[in-house]
Amino acid sequence: MYKVVERKMIVPNLHELVVEAPHVASSVQPGNFIILRADENGERIPLSVADWDREAGTVSSIFMQVGGSTAKLAQLHPGDEIPTFAGPLGRETEIEKYGTVVCVMGCYGIGSMWPVARALKEAGNEIVAVIEARSTFLLYWLDRYKELCDKVLYCTRDGTLGRKGHAGEIPDMLRSQGVKPDLVMAHGCTFQMKRMADVTREPGWKTVVNMNPIMIDGTGMCGVCRLTVGGETKFACVDGPDFDAHEIDWDEFLARRKTYFVEETEPLRHSGCGEHAEEHQGVSSG
Amino acid sequence: MAKKLNLDRKAMPKQKPWERIKNFDEVALGYTVELAQAEAERCLSCKKAFCSMGCPVGIDIPAFIKCIRKGDYAAGVRKIKETNALPAICGRVCPQEEQCEAKCVLGNKDAPIAIGRLERFLADYEASSGKRETPDRTEPTGKKVAIVGAGPAGVTVANDLALLGHSVTIFEALHDCGGVLTYGIPEFRLPKAIVRREVDYVRSLGVDIVTDFIVGKTRTVDSLMEEYDAMFIGAGAGLPWFLGIDGENLNGVYSANEYLTRVNLMKGFRFPETDTPVKRSAKVAVIGGGNVAMDAARTSERLGADETHIVYRRSRKELPAREEEVENAEEEGIIFDLLTLPTRILGDERGWVRALECIKMRLGEPDSSGRRRPLPIEGSDFELEVDAVVIAIGNSPNPLIPNSTKGLEIGKRGNIVADEETGKTSREGIWAGGDVVTGAATVISAMGAARNAAASMHRYLMDEDK
């Protein structure tokens, strides 16, 4: 059993979860994820690692309450115990000196990008953070990014902060700021990452996305997390989750994400993240 | 011959097909005392026990059968456990018809002794008596052993080395133990309570089992070796193969591992009481002809499919699954599309499986495996309308450990290379055995390899003291 050190809602529907898991804390790297179960009947669900404390042996994640399993997580209190916390899983993000790296993030990705941005900065890169949300009230951890990054840009659907619009506006924003990316990294909802793939293709900016398919074991045993990258089938849990955004078969990926849509009746409409909801619009049955 | 041969091999009671396809309970119910006695009575107690030579761990079969005849079941259990720590499991899932029973002299008359059923009878007797004998343990040696994987291979090594006084820790990637016995083989063939009992027993010997620990990720082999005196890798062959045909990533296409894991490990058959969903499909095609394919097809029936097909490219005779399981599948109404090769999976506009495109095959000349090579019959293509496809064509070892460990010799199929007799790998202090070495094989062969490795590890650990 693993002790929950903290679980608090940081903005509507997004929670920070801190769990005591020294075995993960000691070896986790930027870009890794973990798999947990909320209780004995629970699903194994993957969450990216948003931070850690090697000495205290704790691991943090930011999760969005979207369905049954994340609803269970949202009920946890400090001191509670969960039966499964496995990791670190996935390949770590390739950290090198690229030059200027634009880190695009939204939703839970604001959390999962944090260790990546930190490591990229340490490696000597210039970091431009582009933080995207439906509205200002869904933003968090801004102070951290302001302190770390060379530039922080915002993009909100309702225009309450920064540019009004969504991820599609980002190239334009960057150009107007005179930013020439050597690499774009995107973390967050699938739709946001797909949009980044679409808009960075034309200017030819290399873009790496942190994919989030359905998973079970996270070790390469079941194959449910497979996706097509550059015409080849890859398992996101062991070959990824980072992939070249321009090589991914996005239509297939989006379809596979909806496999259990009917079974998971919990409506997403109320989840707060515009992109999360959009992904599921117009889906009637599986 | 003085005594007339008794060729009346006793059948084992089973749940009726029309009842059992509605539940996940065990199909084969086991011998009653009367049936066990009658079957044991038939054994000739051969001086030269060919049957034992067919058993990969060399159980003294005539001796344990004699114990049954005498009604001394506890002694029978003891006899088996001299060489096989997991009789309740082997009695159920061993391919006996190719091993011990294939060598039984009564096999010449088509009525070999039902050795597996008798072995199961004794193991179940011990379980129901609630009295489990714990063998004597040696004084602690102070040596620390790390084992990777809590499948039958890892659990067997842990059992043997714990009894020899070593301090043993198993590291298991999943949240539950048992390996394929837990996530792959379904409840109706091997109840999970039995696997749990065996794992609990090994725990009771003082073995520490650490779950949620992925060796190669959580910690590497090299890092563990700094802390342990020896290591056994029993990580199995868990990487599922796909066919490489069009449409394999459509929704509704599963690897058998995914399909079975959802149902077994995650208890998806009780969804929504449990949280992991399983699709209720109407027409399912399972591709492949081994035990894994039979398990997937029979699971599909139990999940309520209207029709389940086994699609296999050779003929019935070549089906690699156990005969007993093929018969069970047939009784349960599974349709066998034999000599049929899938060529493409067709989807609808929303990305869901709609049909499996196949071509009919005929058997040509024997190939290198000695089996007649299947050849396509031109113009015989057809579409099998289905809403789910399960791919059960095989597994190979997971590359996680090979990729993260220096100096470990790896074979062509991604397997860890280990000495056949001792299980020694190319790395000093590291042994390996089971499916990770041989590729997907059997429970008893994994246990046999584990036994040998444990013995070799013990010699290594003790020699160091001198």
Ligand SMILES: Cc1cc2nc3c(=O)[nH]c(=O)nc-3n(C[C@H](O)[C@H](O)[C@H](O)COP(=O)(O)OP(=O)(O)OC[C@H]3O[C@@H](n4cnc5c(N)ncnc54)[C@H](O)[C@@H]3O)c2cc1C
């Ligand atoms: C490598 C990886 C890292 C992830 N990191 C995070 C993270 O840091 N924070 C976070 O909030 N989420 C993360 N996710 C997504 C998270 O795992 C899912 O949101 C979660 O499993 C949903 O579980 P649920 O039972 O609450 O919802 P469900 O009831 O299972 O699903 C609710 C709806 O979400 C859809 N869905 C199914 N799987 C996913 C998925 N993987 N991602 C998104 N929607 C899904 C379903 O189609 C369904 O309509 C990550 C996923 C992966 C694979």
Ligand SMILES: Cc1cc2nc3c(=O)[nH]c(=O)nc-3n(C[C@H](O)[C@H](O)[C@H](O)COP(=O)(O)OP(=O)(O)OC[C@H]3O[C@@H](n4cnc5c(N)ncnc54)[C@H](O)[C@@H]3O)c2cc1C
């Ligand atoms: C559906 C199915 C049906 C079968 N039916 C039969 C049958 O009827 N009769 C028969 O004899 N055999 C059968 N087999 C084969 C048999 O189950 C295997 O040969 C046997 O389980 C192999 O044992 P093992 O201990 O080598 O590996 P496994 O049982 O595969 O166990 C390996 C364990 O190691 C863990 N692991 C893997 N990598 C790591 C890592 N990096 N770190 C930590 N842990 C790790 C895995 O999670 C797993 O628990 C069947 C197999 C399947 C899939």
Ligand code: SF4
């Ligand atoms: S372990 Fe398997 S092969 Fe050996 S006697 Fe028992 S059933 Fe036969």
Ligand code: SF4
């Ligand atoms: S070969 Fe058959 S008859 Fe002879 S001892 Fe073995 S089981 Fe009995």
Ligand code: FES
């Ligand atoms: S989650 Fe099972 S193989 Fe990736």
